[in-house]
Amino acid sequence: xxxxxxxxxxxxxxxxxxxxxxxxxxxxxxxxxxxxxxxxxxxxxxxxxxxxxxxxxxxxxxxxxxxxxxxxxxxxxxxxxxxxxxxxxxxxxxxxxxxxxxxxxxxxxxxxxxxxxxxxxxxxxxxxxxxxxxxxxxxxxxxxxxxxxxxxxxxxxxxxxxxxxxxxxxxxxxxxxxxxxxxxxxxxxxxxxxxxxxxxxxxxxxxxxxxxxxxxxxxxxxxxxxxxxxxxxxxxxxxxxxxxxxxxxxxxxxxxxxxxxxxxxxxxxxxxxxxxxxxxxxxxxxxxxxxxxxxxxxxxxxxxxxxxxxxxxxxxxxxxxxxxxxxxxxxxxxxxxxxxxxxxxxxxxxxxxxxxxxxxxxxxxxxxxxxxxxxxxxxxxxxxxxxxxxxxxxxxxxxxxxxxxxxxxxxxxxxxxxxxxxxxxxxxxxxxxxxxxxxxxxxxxxxxxxxxxxxxxxxxxxxxxxxxxxxxxxxxxxxxxxxxxxxxxxxxxxxxxxxxxxxxxxxxxxxxxxxxxxxxxxxxxxxxxxxxxxxxxxxxxxxxxxxxxxxxxxxxxxxxxxxx
Amino acid sequence: xxxxxxxxxxxxxxxxxxxxxxxxxxxxxxxxxxxxxxxxxxxxxxxxxxxxxxxxxxxxxxxxxxxxxxxxxxxxxxxxxxxxxxx
Numbered sequence: 001x002x003x004x005x006x007x008x009x010x011x012x013x014x015x016x017x018x019x020x021x022x023x024x025x026x027x028x029x030x031x032x033x034x035x036x037x038x039x040x041x042x043x044x045x046x047x048x049x050x051x052x053x054x055x056x057x058x059x060x061x062x063x064x065x066x067x068x069x070x071x072x073x074x075x076x077x078x079x080x081x082x083x084x085x086x087x088x089x090x091x092x093x094x095x096x097x098x099x100x101x102x103x104x105x106x107x108x109x110x111x112x113x114x115x116x117x118x119x120x121x122x123x124x125x126x127x128x129x130x131x132x133x134x135x136x137x138x139x140x141x142x143x144x145x146x147x148x149x150x151x152x153x154x155x156x157x158x159x160x161x162x163x164x165x166x167x168x169x170x171x172x173x174x175x176x177x178x179x180x181x182x183x184x185x186x187x188x189x190x191x192x193x194x195x196x197x198x199x200x201x202x203x204x205x206x207x208x209x210x211x212x213x214x215x216x217x218x219x220x221x222x223x224x225x226x227x228x229x230x231x232x233x234x235x236x237x238x239x240x241x242x243x244x245x246x247x248x249x250x251x252x253x254x255x256x257x258x259x260x261x262x263x264x265x266x267x268x269x270x271x272x273x274x275x276x277x278x279x280x281x282x283x284x285x286x287x288x289x290x291x292x293x294x295x296x297x298x299x300x301x302x303x304x305x306x307x308x309x310x311x312x313x314x315x316x317x318x319x320x321x322x323x324x325x326x327x328x329x330x331x332x333x334x335x336x337x338x339x340x341x342x343x344x345x346x347x348x349x350x351x352x353x354x355x356x357x358x359x360x361x362x363x364x365x366x367x368x369x370x371x372x373x374x375x376x377x378x379x380x381x382x383x384x385x386x387x388x389x390x391x392x393x394x395x396x397x398x399x400x401x402x403x404x405x406x407x408x409x410x411x412x413x414x415x416x417x418x419x420x421x422x423x424x425x426x427x428x429x430x431x432x433x434x435x436x437x438x439x440x441x442x443x444x445x446x447x448x449x450x451x452x453x454x455x456x457x458x459x460x461x462x463x464x465x466x467x468x469x470x471x472x473x474x475x476x477x478x479x480x481x482x483x484x485x486x487x488x489x490x491x492x493x494x495x496x497x498x499x500x501x502x503x504x505x506x507x508x509x510x511x512x513x514x515x516x517x518x519x520x521x522x523x524x525x526x527x528x529x530x531x532x533x534x535x536x537x538x539x540x541x542x543x544x545x546x547x548x549x550x551x552x553x554x555x556x557x558x559x560x561x562x563x564x
Numbered sequence: 565x566x567x568x569x570x571x572x573x574x575x576x577x578x579x580x581x582x583x584x585x586x587x588x589x590x591x592x593x594x595x596x597x598x599x600x601x602x603x604x605x606x607x608x609x610x611x612x613x614x615x616x617x618x619x620x621x622x623x624x625x626x627x628x629x630x631x632x633x634x635x636x637x638x639x640x641x642x643x644x645x646x647x648x649x650x651x
Contacts, residue, residue: 073580076587076611083612109612120579121618127580128612313621317575 002209004178006223007189010198011241012176013234017154018212019145019165024136029097037091041098044138048078051134058148059167063194070127070163077131083109099139106132126187130162150174155218157210166191176218178206178225192220193284200225251529255286259532265540267514269531270326270522272500276317281525286532289326291448291522292387292500293318295371296334304342305367311374319382326383328425328448328498328522331371331400333357333389343367352456357390362399372407379419386422387448392430397443427500429453434482441493447486448522451501455479474503475556475563480516484551487517498522508564510534515547567600567628568638570645577620580611582649587611589640595631597641608641 031037052075059068077083083105090101106128113125137144147156147169155176156169166188174197182188182201192199198220203209210216210227217237218225226233260266270291271282275298282290298306298314306314319327334340335356348354361368375386388400401424411418423445428434434454437447451474456463458479461472473479483499490497498520503509505523510531513521521531546563553559574582590597590608597608599617601624606613608627619625629637 069581069584072588073584073611076584079587080610080612082607082610112616116616116618118618118620120576121615124580124615309622313575320575 002203002206002225002227004200004203004206004223004225005183005189006219006221007182007184007186007201008177008192008197008199009221009244010176010196011217011219011237011244012155012198013217013237013241014153014155014175014215016157016210016212016214016216017150018207018210019156019158019161020207020212021159022142024133024140024142026099026103026136026140027097028100030095031097032095034092034095037096037098038088040139041087041091041102044098044135045078045084047138048131048134049075051138052078055164055167062171063167067167067191067194071167074127074131074134074163077128078135099136102132102135102139106135123187126160126162130164133162134164147174155216157206159207160186161188161191163187163191166195171195171197176220177201178203178210178216178218180204180206251533254529254532254536257532257536259288259535261514261535261538261540261543263539263541265514265543267518267535268326268498268520269528269535270328270498270500270520271525271528272522273318276314276321278525279318279321283321285525285528287325287525287528289328289383290318290322291328291498291504291520293327293329294333295330296332296338299332299334299340300338302342305370308370308374308377311371312377315375315378315384316381319378319384322382324383326385328385328387328500329375330387330389330427331358331368331375332361335360352453352462358388358396358400359390362396362403365403368403369407372404373411376404376408376411376418376422377416379422380417384419384422385425385446387425387427387446389427389450390429390453391426391440392432394436394439394443397426397440401443428486429457431458431482434486437486437489438492441490441495444495446496446498447490448498448500448520449483449486451479451483451499451503454482454501458482473556473560474501474509475559477551477554477556477559480512480550480559483513483518484516484547491517496520505531507531507534511538511543511546512550512563514538514540515543515545515550517547565628565630566634566638567626568642569624569626570642572619572621572623572625573645573648574651575621577623578614578617578625580615582644583611583614585644585649586614586641589644590637593629593631593633593637593640595629595634595637597627597629597637600626600628 052071056068056071086105087101090096091098110125110128113121116122150170150173153173153175156174157178159180160182177188177192177199179188179201180203189201200218200220200223214227216225216227217229258266259269268288270289271287272292273290274294336352345355391397408418425444425446427450428447429450455472455474459471459476461468463472487497496519499518500522504521505527507530550559572578586608599606599608601617606617627638627641
């Protein structure tokens with residue numbers, strides 16, 4: 001068994017077609033006939049342009065106009081005056097053959113892009129390689145393995161796939177991708193998901209491990225590949241394949257539907273994200289909004305604080321991509337188990353009970369202010385809601401709100417437009433906050449219950465401690481009562497309550513939470529359609545009955561037995 | 565000679581698609597068009613030139629055109645920025 005990064009879900013079983021990266025050997029020759037070399041170059045460029053124009057048409061028909069744009073850029077690269085100028089100059093002044101000149105010039109540019117400290121630009125080196133290969137093939141007259149017409153279903157195995165490969169291949173016959181390189185957001189992974197073809201990337205040596213014509217079975221979600229599987233293995237994969245397809249068809253029915261019970265109780269199903277890129281998966285899974293954007297990822301893995309423009313850009317991207325759907329952005333939640341190398345915090349005895357989240361922000365207001373300004377500036381690009389983490393007292397909430405108000409006045413004075421319709425909410429993670437939720441509800445527009453911390457603080461159980469992990473359960477009646485209290489107190493003030501911890505996406509708990517009156521569930525994108533199915537197939541009446549029964553039970557064990 | 569300062573508002577900066585659109589537009593005119601950023605000059609008819617600016621959202625770029633149709637070429641480029649390259 002070989003393991004890689006699951007890039008596009010689904011099970012594939014089939015024969016391997018290996019795309020061998022031919023070493024296009026370019027030899028240096030000298031030629032006095034400069035005009036002949038220049039005209040060889042010109043005709044190779046013309047062939048390349050016409051290949052690309054054909055590819056653009058194919059792509060528009062097979063995939064979409066958006067995807068065809070990349071080949072427009074390729075044509076521009078072929079026509080690039082800087083590149084052509086340098087190539088022609090080498091041919092005329094050094095009297096070298098066209099291939100050699102093209103190789104030298106392209107290599108320089110490819111290196112230039114590979115060295116940039118920007119992922120996007122580094123990816124463009126792949127486009128240049130693609131264009132380079134096309135021109136060289138046309139100069140050398142070497143045809144490429146034609147993926148447009150395949151006689152049987154195949155799983156493509158390659159070092160990596162180029163945009164040209166994915167755009168030109170026969171989509172009916174290609175049933176999977178396995179590549180040596182790449183990550184979840186590389187070109188191959190994105191194309192695989194767009195085309196709904198199972199894929200695994202980052203397999204490091206798959207082109208060595210698998211031979212052309214081998215039979216393989218793989219799981220594009222878990223990242224497992226089996227080469228020449230035994231009959232038993234094969235059966236196992238077939239069962240998984242059928243199960244996957246059945247579940248997919250079953251859940252697809254619930255796309256573009258509201259999350260409403262049979263007797264008319266409507267709730268919202270949101271997704272949790274850590275970076276703007278995660279929005280894609282949210283939209284693919286039909287999330288109705290962002291229930292929790294963990295902004296701390298923007299602050300991690302770097303050497304200094306992100307500035308206002310950088311933060312603004314990230315928030316704006318999320319708001320715009322969600323197209324007027326609710327986006328709840330949580331202010332910085334750092335400290336506890338999440339440390340920043342450039343923000344020195346003294347070692348604490350109990351970091352989870354220490355200087356973290358809103359406590360840090362209210363102390364180092366300069367850091368907090370930058371984030372608040374960035375959020376407010378982004379507010380005009382979508383439906384923004386701002387949420388404060390780890391509030392344990394009314395004073396903290398009021399202080400955070402006044403800092404937000406200050407930031408807003410500053411921006412207005414500076415002539416920056418800010419939305420007038422930003423809801424302000426807070427997380428309920430601390431038992432003290434849950435217990436005074438009647439008071440807090442008067443000062444916020446919504447609550448969002450963070451169950452991971454609420455359970456840990458309510459039961460006084462460190463969730464990382466394996467020896468006591470059996471005590472860590474959201475079904476402790478103490479936790480359930482707090483959740484009920486928070487929901488009831490918020491509803492009395494006409495405010496809504498969401499939940500963004502692990503509990504909200506767990507299908508075992510959805511009926512109970514629905515019955516307790518939860519208005520919004522925020523979960524990992526992959527659970528959304530499943531939860532919608534569950535909600536649409538039950539009644540609020542039944543859910544309330546379940547909640548009532550659960551509240552009458554006296555232990556986590558008996559609650560678990562009742563609902564699971 | 566004419567020049568115009570424009571601000572990059574596309575999400576991912578001047579990536580391949582907007583860069584392509586600039587090249588396509590500028591190529592319809594005779595004027596020489598340069599992009600100036602941080603005192604460096606880039607050829608606006610070269611997609612690799614534009615990409616190598618690696619400009620991000622919020623950057624300000626100065627377009628400098630010289631030639632008989634220097635005015636219309638700049639106003640076409642300005643239009644691209646005004647519609648934010650169709651994003």
